[in-house]
Amino acid sequence: MPKRRLAAPLLVALLLPGSALAASPAERLAAPCQGCHGVVGAMPTLVGRHSVAELAAMLRDFRSDARPATVMGRIARGYTEEEIGILARYYAKPD
Numbered sequence: 663m664p665k666r667r668l669a670a671p672l673l674v675a676l677l678l679p680g681s682a683l684a685a686s687p688a689e690r691l692a693a694p695c696q697g698c699h700g701v702v703g704a705m706p707t708l709v710g711r712h713s714v715a716e717l718a719a720m721l722r723d724f725r726s727d728a729r730p731a732t733v734m735g736r737i738a739r740g741y742t743e744e745e746i747g748i749l750a751r752y753y754a755k756p757d
Contacts, residue, residue: 688752691745695753698733710755717750 685693698705708717723729724738725746741749 688748691748692752695749708753710753712754714747714750714754717753718746721746721749 695708699708701707701709712720720729721738721741724731724734725741727735729735738746
């Protein structure tokens with residue numbers, strides 16, 4: 663690979679905050695949720711309140727408009743099945 667092609671990704675990686683580089687895929691995917699669903703968010707906190715299956719079903723229902731919402735339907739439509747699983751496992755109550 664030519665040096666020019668390596669320079670741009672390296673520069674981007676160097677400019678990112680350290681936590682962004684160290685975050686797991688689940689943490690990166692869940693980060694936008696924290697604004698509303700974090701510990702002091704305007705919406706209900708998600709951490710540990712539901713099982714993996716319940717959370718995944720909620721996200722699928724938002725995605726298909728089976729569960730009414732003002733914002734979550736639009737957000738959930740952007741998630742793949744894999745991402746729904748990742749988010750559900752990240753926020754689920756411990757077994």
